[in-house]
Amino acid sequence: MVASVTSILEKYNKDKTRLMDILLEIQEAFGYISSEAVNEIARCCNISTVDVQQTISFYHFFTQKPTGKYTVYLNNSVVANMMGREQIKETFERETGTKFGQVSEDGLFGLFDTSCIGMNDQEPSAIINGKVFTNLTPFRVKELVRGMREGKDVEELMVEGYGDGNNGNKLVRSMVMNNIRRKGPILDDNYTPGIVIWKKLPTMTPEQVIAEVKASNIKGRGGAGFPTGLKWEFCRRAKGDRKFIFCNADEGEPGTFKDRVILTERPKLLFEGMVIAAYAVGATEGILYVRHEYKYLQKHLESILQGARERNLLGKDIGGIKGFNFDIRIQFGAGAYVCGEESALIESAEGKRGEPRDRPPFPVEKGYLDYPTVVNNVETLCAVVKVMLNGGEWYRSFGTQDSTGTKLLSVSGDCKYPGVYEVEWGFSVYDILGMVGATPDVQAVQVGGPSGTLLAPVEFRRILGYEDLATGGSIIIFGKHRDLLKDVVLNFTEFFIDESCGSCSTCRIMPVVLRNKLLKILNGKGVIKDIDDMLEWAKVLKASRCGLGQTAANPIVSSIKNFRHLYEQRVRMDTDFDSGFNLAESVKDYIEASGRVIVE
Amino acid sequence: MSKPVIATTSLAGCFGCHMSILDIDEKILDLIELVEFNKSPIDDIKHFTKQCDIGLIEGGCCNSENIHVLREFREHCKILVSVGECAIMGGLPAFRNGIPVKECLREAYLLSPSVQANHEYIIPNDEDIPMILDKVYPCHEIVKIDYFLPGCPPRAELIWEALVALIKNRPMDLPYEVIKFD
Numbered sequence: 001m002v003a004s005v006t007s008i009l010e011k012y013n014k015d016k017t018r019l020m021d022i023l024l025e026i027q028e029a030f031g032y033i034s035s036e037a038v039n040e041i042a043r044c045c046n047i048s049t050v051d052v053q054q055t056i057s058f059y060h061f062f063t064q065k066p067t068g069k070y071t072v073y074l075n076n077s078v079v080a081n082m083m084g085r086e087q088i089k090e091t092f093e094r095e096t097g098t099k100f101g102q103v104s105e106d107g108l109f110g111l112f113d114t115s116c117i118g119m120n121d122q123e124p125s126a127i128i129n130g131k132v133f134t135n136l137t138p139f140r141v142k143e144l145v146r147g148m149r150e151g152k153d154v155e156e157l158m159v160e161g162y163g164d165g166n167n168g169n170k171l172v173r174s175m176v177m178n179n180i181r182r183k184g185p186i187l188d189d190n191y192t193p194g195i196v197i198w199k200k201l202p203t204m205t206p207e208q209v210i211a212e213v214k215a216s217n218i219k220g221r222g223g224a225g226f227p228t229g230l231k232w233e234f235c236r237r238a239k240g241d242r243k244f245i246f247c248n249a250d251e252g253e254p255g256t257f258k259d260r261v262i263l264t265e266r267p268k269l270l271f272e273g274m275v276i277a278a279y280a281v282g283a284t285e286g287i288l289y290v291r292h293e294y295k296y297l298q299k300h301l302e303s304i305l306q307g308a309r310e311r312n313l314l315g316k317d318i319g320g321i322k323g324f325n326f327d328i329r330i331q332f333g334a335g336a337y338v339c340g341e342e343s344a345l346i347e348s349a350e351g352k353r354g355e356p357r358d359r360p361p362f363p364v365e366k367g368y369l370d371y372p373t374v375v376n377n378v379e380t381l382c383a384v385v386k387v388m389l390n391g392g393e394w395y396r397s398f399g400t401q402d403s404t405g406t407k408l409l410s411v412s413g414d415c416k417y418p419g420v421y422e423v424e425w426g427f428s429v430y431d432i433l434g435m436v437g438a439t440p441d442v443q444a445v446q447v448g449g450p451s452g453t454l455l456a457p458v459e460f461r462r463i464l465g466y467e468d469l470a471t472g473g474s475i476i477i478f479g480k481h482r483d484l485l486k487d488v489v490l491n492f493t494e495f496f497i498d499e500s501c502g503s504c505s506t507c508r509i510m511p512v513v514l515r516n517k518l519l520k521i522l523n524g525k526g527v528i529k530d531i532d533d534m535l536e537w538a539k540v541l542k543a544s545r546c547g548l549g550q551t552a553a554n555p556i557v558s559s560i561k562n563f564r565h566l567y568e569q570r571v572r573m574d575t576d577f578d579s580g581f582n583l584a585e586s587v588k589d590y591i592e593a594s595g596r597v598i599v600e
Numbered sequence: 601m602s603k604p605v606i607a608t609t610s611l612a613g614c615f616g617c618h619m620s621i622l623d624i625d626e627k628i629l630d631l632i633e634l635v636e637f638n639k640s641p642i643d644d645i646k647h648f649t650k651q652c653d654i655g656l657i658e659g660g661c662c663n664s665e666n667i668h669v670l671r672e673f674r675e676h677c678k679i680l681v682s683v684g685e686c687a688i689m690g691g692l693p694a695f696r697n698g699i700p701v702k703e704c705l706r707e708a709y710l711l712s713p714s715v716q717a718n719h720e721y722i723i724p725n726d727e728d729i730p731m732i733l734d735k736v737y738p739c740h741e742i743v744k745i746d747y748f749l750p751g752c753p754p755r756a757e758l759i760w761e762a763l764v765a766l767i768k769n770r771p772m773d774l775p776y777e778v779i780k781f782d
Contacts, residue, residue, distance in 0.1 A: 534747060543750075576744070579740075579741055581737065587664055590731050590734075592722055594725035595725055597727065
């Protein structure tokens with residue numbers, strides 16, 4: 001085994017900053033990362049074993065024990081649950097004779113929960129040995145398990161046929177559906193790859209490119225909304241021997257899946273956007289950071305990159321521009337929501353735990369390997385190509401004054417047509433509900449995923465845009481019959497608990513405290529003050545270093561704000577305090593351990 | 601109106617929050633003008649001698665004595681304030697919460713390499729010492745807490761402003777900058 005680990009290490013020049021790739025390959029080759037492998041990596045890369053272990057332990061898809069010949073990661077997002085996940089889980093457990101979180105005794109099956117895998121429009125879904133299985137039913141699960149017992153390859157288990165568009169491509173072969181429901185400038189079919197690189201860039205200086213992007217007034221599509229032109233300008237001005245363009249394709253916000261569709265259908269557009277960014281800031285290296293859940297797209301993406309190199313859209317003297325050299329590599333994550341935060345993403349790409357950095361300095365000054373780095377969302381980079389093609393003026397004709405252009409929405413939940421919609425900024429929630437075939441009895445809409453807002457019908461006139469509801473594009477619809485507190489708020493809060501990197505005490509602890517309060521209320525032990533306490537305590541989370549921690553209480557805060565009556569219905573009104581604490585019970589273990597004699 | 605009466609205590613804390621109270625420097629003279637202290641380490645009054653207006657609690661509850669003291673504070677104080685990380689969330693002592701208390705006790709008194717003189721191999725069980733709880737509890741899980749003052753420790757000015765706000769019945773500003781933990 002060690003021999004093969006050695007060859008993987010040599011492939012990456014024993015470079016500790018490539019630890020993610022080394023671990024990913026070892027995990028894939030052996031199904032786990034053994035302690036011998038850890039020792040070998042530490043020895044070759046000249047780092048301590050603890051350095052290797054801390055990276056391994058941070059990511060969900062790295063394991064130090066075998067995870068079974070067939071490893072099932074079943075999505076546990078809110079929408080998965082709404083679409084019948086519980087039945088799927090029970091069926092897997094019954095058919096394999098194994099519980100979730102365990103590997104069967106014969107080592108055949110490993111069953112694990114995982115956070116949203118970006119398939120909310122086709123739930124329940126699971127990743128089995130790297131392949132995505134969507135729209136699972138108990139019947140299908142029985143078939144799958146039977147196939148596994150017969151020793152079939154996962155490829156053979158996919159009998160439903162392939163999904164639409166490039167999902168059927170021989171390099172993808174996935175049953176995932178794109179579900180593109182509405183197209184705009186980004187998803188437009190009428191696009192000639194490389195046109196901006198060939199026709200526009202040679203006629204423009206980098207400063208002119210930045211000026212055009214600024215003129216479009218486009219802002220970052222990840223959710224935070226930083227002006228893209230300004231970011232590029234900062235990076236262009238920053239001093240550094242090397243500069244990097246990162247594309248953030250780590251969409252981990254539950255309910256978001258639009259980047260998956262872009263990576264499947266418009267990767268050329270995305271890479272062209274990265275080349276434009278590189279030209280503008282003077283970068284020579286690009287990294288596309290893709291979440292592990294989308295690893296099934298690897299060969300597809302690699303082949304597009306290779307094609308671009310062959311057509312001189314990447315490599316040396318790109319587009320015939322003397323001295324413009326730039327290439328892109330793909331970096332996969334290994335399962336961590338917080339890596340979607342730009343500085344955590346950079347840390348991860350450097351082979352470390354994906355813990356957000358303190359800022360300043362910002363990545364545009366000190367980013368990847370401490371060099372100036374631009375990190376842009378997939379959608380931002382795609383939009384930039386169209387800005388360059390048609391001009392900033394044209395782009396501003398879409399959307400509103402403060403929010404120019406279009407936004408890709410990932411719509412899921414209780415509606416007829418879940419999928420990806422490209423709409424202009426300025427649509428109201430009400431407009432969207434009509435478009436996606438939501439049932440008339442919508443109880444609530446979650447805009448922006450767990451870190452966003454849970455809206456009640458009275459607020460459906462609000463509009464999507466940086467001036468009102470800024471969002472990364474996740475829209476989840478809940479019908480009347482859903483239990484918002486138990487099915488939604490509790491699930492979201494547990495998501496934040498699972499995904500906290502643990503660096504700031506506030507984010508590590510407070511969501512747990514809040515979850516316990518919520519459970520107390522759900523168990524009928526809550527009092528009215530518990531509701532107000534949660535609101536007060538949630539403020540503490542503002543002290544966290546990154547957006548994950550700062551928004552971890554949003555599910556609770558926004559549901560109390562908009563659905564306070566749901567909480568009040570469940571709390572005790574006969575008392576103003578109930579701790580549920582029992583002293584005798586809590587000292588029992590100490591008494592047993594010490595042999596203490598209790599004198600009444 | 602007579603001066604408001606304040607009591608303070610440190611439960612499973614490090615006394616850092618009390619140090620922070622003292623950190624208001626010369627304002628302590630203003631404080632004495634403003635309030636009267638009852639049971640508190642600051643004046644070393646051991647037992648409540650009267651009903652108090654405000655009780656400041658540092659630290660969470662790790663043993664039976666903490667529970668006793670906290671309940672006593674609840675009985676004797678109109679308003680109780682959890683001061684600092686440990687009182688609010690359990691803090692550093694709560695690091696043991698993931699480990700069963702029996703394991704903690706065995707490690708501390710029997711198995712640890714630094715254990716040398718425990719020839720009888722006992723976990724302390726004298727009837728005069730407090731009993732260790734199964735985990736460290738934040739104060740609000742034991743009694744009703746009225747206000748929470750975050751920080752590790754909350755800065756001196758913050759404690760000062762909170763006290764003044766409570767005494768003068770004014771709203772209080774908790775700007776982003778004061779809520780820092782690391």
